[in-house]
Amino acid sequence: MANRTASSEKSEVGRQGILNAAAMLFRQHGYSGVSLRAVAEGAGIKAGSIYYHFGSKDEIVTEILNAGIHAVHTEVIAAVDALPADAPASTVIHAAVRGHLRSLLEHGDYTSANVRIFGQVPEAVRDANLSARRSYETYLDGLLANLQADGGLRKDIPISRFRLMLIGALNATLEWFDPAKGGVDALADDYADILLNGLLARNGAKP
Amino acid sequence: MANRTASSEKSEVGRQGILNAAAMLFRQHGYSGVSLRAVAEGAGIKAGSIYYHFGSKDEIVTEILNAGIHAVHTEVIAAVDALPADAPASTVIHAAVRGHLRSLLEHGDYTSANVRIFGQVPEAVRDANLSARRSYETYLDGLLANLQADGGLRKDIPISRFRLMLIGALNATLEWFDPAKGGVDALADDYADILLNGLLARNGAKP
DNA sequence: CAAAAAACCTAACAAACGTTAGGTAGATGA
DNA sequence: TCATCTACCTAACGTTTGTTAGGTTTTTTG
DSSP states (O other), X not given: OOOXXXXXXXXXXXXXXXXXXXXXXXXXXXXXXXXXXXXXXXXXXXXXXXXXXXXXXXXXHHHHHHHHHHHHHHHHHHHHHTSOTTOOHHHHHHHHHHHHHHHHHTXXXXXXXXXXXXXXXXXXXXXXXXXXXXXXXXXXXXXXHHHHHTTSBOSSSOHHHHHHHHHHHHHHGGGTOOTTTSOHHHHHHHHHHHHHHOSBOOSSOOO | OOOGGGOOSSOOOHHHHHHHHHHHHHHHHOSTTOOHHXXXXXXXXXXXXXXXXXXXXXXXXXXXXXXXXXXXXXXXXXXXXXXXXXXXXXXXXXXXXXXHHHXXXXXXXXXXXXXXXXXXXXXXXXXXXXXXXXXXXXXXXXXXXXXXXXXXXXXXXXXHHHHHHHHHHHHHGGGTOOTTTSOHHXXXXXXXXXXXXXXXXXXXXXX
C-alpha cells in the first residue's frame, strides 16, 4: 500500500523540487557529502532524471549558491528600506541584523547552504558566485559608510572590518541556532545590542 | 635523480605526517572532499599504508578534531594565565581573543580543520569531539562569569550568548583572513575593541 | 649477524560516485 | 487520432572511494 506515484513523504517534483532537496542536503552534509542519488531521492525522482533539468552537479550548486546570496540581500534591503530615512544608526544596524538572521535561520535552506558549502565547492563554482557576493558586500559597505558619515558609527575602524565581523558573527549562528528553542528576533535584538554597545559594563549605566 | 626514498616535496612520514597532511586537506576541501589517497600523497606514502597507523578515515578525523580543540583551549589558557590576577575585563577578553585567533590563524591546521568540518562529519565522530568542545566552552563561560561578577561585563545578556557570539565571530575570520595581508595581532586588537566597546560612536568621545 | 618487529608497498575488492544513452508514460496540440 | 513534447525511468559506463590481504623493505633488538 501507499506505493503509487513514488509516495515519498514530500516528493516535490520538477526543477524546484530538485533545488529544494539539494539545498537542504548541502546545508547538512557539505558539497562532496551529497550525492545526486540522495538529491533525487529527496526530490522524489531517480538520479538520472536530474539531468533533464540540469547539466551537472555543479550547475545545481551554482544556482543554489546564487539564490542563497540573493535571498539575504533582498531581505536585508527590504528591512532597511522599511525604516524612515532619518533612522538612527542603531535602528538601521538592528534592522539589517534581523533581516540577515531571518533569511539565514527561518526560510533559509539556500542561504545556509551557501554559508556552509561555499568554501568547499570547485573554484569555478565559487567564481560564479563571487559577483553576487560582492554585490551584497558593497551594499552593506554603503550602508555602514552612510552611518559612519552621519556620526552614528565610530570612525577609527575600517568599514570592511565592521562588515566582515558582522557577517561572520551572524553566519556563525547557523552552527548552533535551534529555531525550536528561541525566536530569531530575540536573537537579533541581543546581537545588535552587543555589536552596537559592546560587552563592557557602562559607567554611566542605564536602569 | 631525486628518486630515492620517495622524494616528495615535504614527505613527512609516520603517524604525525598523516595527521598533518590530513588536517591541511580537510581544512581546504571538507570532510568528504578529501580521499585517503590524497592524504597519503600529502604524507609521502601510499594509501594502504595509512591503515598501519589508523583503523579508518573516521579515526583520523576524530584525532584531528580533538587536537584542534585542545590547541585553542591550551593557547587561550596560556594567554589568560599570563595576565596579573587583577587584570580588568577588557584586558582579559583581549588576551583570550588574541589567543584564540592565533591558534586559529597562525599555527592552526588542526583548529581550522575542526571549525571547517565539524558540521560535516558522521555523527559518531562529532560525538567523540563533544566533550573536548564542552570543556573549552565551560572554560570560557567561567572566564566570562568571573568578569561579569566583578562588574566588568554587563549583566543583562546571558553568558552563553556572549560566548557563542565570541567564538562565532572569531572562527568566521577563517573564511577570509589572509596572513600575508595583515597581522593576527592587529586583527585581535580590532575585534576585541569592537566586541568590548561596540560599533556606536561615543558621545563622551576619546582623542 | 640473525631474528623480530616496525613501517611501508602492491594489488585488488565491493560499493558508491557523476554522468550518459535510450526507452516510456502521460499530457498537449493539430 | 496521431504526432509531438515533457518529464520522467532503467541500465549501464568508467572512475573513485574506503578498506583489506599479503608481500617487501627497513629498522631495531638480542
